[in-house]
Amino acid sequence: MNDLTEVNLRAPYLIFIGDVKEKLYAKTGLGIIQWRPELVAGQLRFPGCLVDMGVPELSIEDAVTAGVKSLIIGVAPVGGTIPDVWWKTIEQAAMAGLDIVCGLHLKLADASAIAAAAEKSGARLIDVRNPPKNIPVGSGKKRQGKRLLMVGTDCAVGKKYSALAMEQALNNRGLKSTFRATGQTGIMIAGVGVPIDTVVADFISGTAELVSPDNDPEHWDVIEGQGSLFHPGYAGVSLGLLHGSQPDAIIVCHDPSREHMGGMPGYSLPTVRDCIDRNILEGQLTNPAIQCVGICVNTSMLSDKERESYLRNLANEVNLPCVDPLIQGCDEIVTQIKNKYDCNTGS
């Protein structure tokens, strides 16, 4: 990836969650531990914290001794602001030379004590939401390697988790693959990436091109999707990401409990079939060979029985493997990929 544009985090991480009271607010930290346990050295919590992420308890001193390189703010505090007592801890971490990584709507460098501490120790202040500079306009030029993009019937239907589950499933079957992050939580999990929805509109597809650069012919980039072609607020981002990703394959992500497009009463969801067809129609511009290889469904609102019949009916309808990636895993979709593409693996 382009040196000018990447967010590139240094592991191992100490994950800071302050005195958070509910798991929901610690989902960034929990996501990193779920998908990248090997990068996490421990957690830093205040007395009164009601969430335990199940990793070693480390002070900043312990972390430095253990070779930790970054303090990740793994929590979204209510109101989006960081309490004073947290800033004190962040300042200590910066003084100790740890990079500070933040995905909130603020600039770390605006906190002068943090900026001074980082200046002195050489620590980096990394605002994951900050748009990178010097991104080119999309070129449309074909890149080597295979690409799999998550697309959605709506926003927030599990595209990031589906991509991470697909990366794991591909690697488990001996296919080389890399998760490519395009949103701030994904970037904190992957340690690298560009937050595509923060770049200037003219550079959406150019950003997507940087996110999945040239690679080995047999390698699969598994790209985190954003938004939906059917969302009146975000479809432009989704189209630029689709064009710049040049996917050979797409997976449609869907939540059958959704009653209307996110935040848009009056806009109903497309059918899974319409979502497949539209993404293929638009995706053909930059990759005429694009095809859909499976459907990832968030079935958390369904009973076991409902899930089974929903997935079976959908699979009959679209003639593709349909799974809940967090329940069945994505192995069935990997089989589909191995059948459709000439995959050079041992298994």
Next chain:
Amino acid sequence: MNDLTEVNLRAPYLIFIGDVKEKLYAKTGLGIIQWRPELVAGQLRFPGCLVDMGVPELSIEDAVTAGVKSLIIGVAPVGGTIPDVWWKTIEQAAMAGLDIVCGLHLKLADASAIAAAAEKSGARLIDVRNPPKNIPVGSGKKRQGKRLLMVGTDCAVGKKYSALAMEQALNNRGLKSTFRATGQTGIMIAGVGVPIDTVVADFISGTAELVSPDNDPEHWDVIEGQGSLFHPGYAGVSLGLLHGSQPDAIIVCHDPSREHMGGMPGYSLPTVRDCIDRNILEGQLTNPAIQCVGICVNTSMLSDKERESYLRNLANEVNLPCVDPLIQGCDEIVTQIKNKYDCNTGS
């Protein structure tokens, strides 16, 4: 339009073109004079200037006496930078209380002498390329009034000029209409607008919604298009603009001499028919009644005979009026609109 987001220029204008040697480099100034002659008080030129825009010659003192409110930098100097001698004149204009309006890739306020002069006199420094702040995400909510959006088979095929010609043709036939600018030159011509390609990706359709706000039921907003759904670099902007504009009608703009998509050898242009169909398919998300009312063709590379036969064949093919807006004007398309919509006018 939203107070927080608009660029709103104060007329009359003095148009400054320095010592420019070729018309091409003065096209911003020439465009303003072509489409908004009533807003222009005069031109300010240096000795040696080889372009005459045909409006009165005014010094800054003359302009102040004549009630001029803004100095518009109407030229794109070679290299994009402003020579020192020009800055001196701009500073004098700011000291005299004229707003300074600039569409170049620089920030006027970064020139400290200009900033100081403006501070003292109360003049505004207006960088038309600067993205506005506080834009909302697109809501998808239906607005009152009619909307006509220019779309293109490619970038730079005459969407701005077609929109301006349509505004004029609609007004000539008694239909209330307003040109809505979405790019920097269009904004300098209209005196108001938002440069949509400079906003952050998540806010493209939200910006488009601000550009054509609620209006009288019979009023037509004629919206300047950007890019093309078929351009691998810019389609995301085009889709967000299409969704946020919620057009009742579209006009496809096309240049038959174009051999490939702008800057993209290897990407051929879509047919006019494909461009109509794709824009209608995507535009139906936010306005199910969207239809195409005509084709504007840039025929400047064709002979008179070629033009006539090209436009006739195309009209037979798509069964819609096809015109070169700068040669025939757009009256035939206005007739199409009057026939298709229940237009309440005298003529």
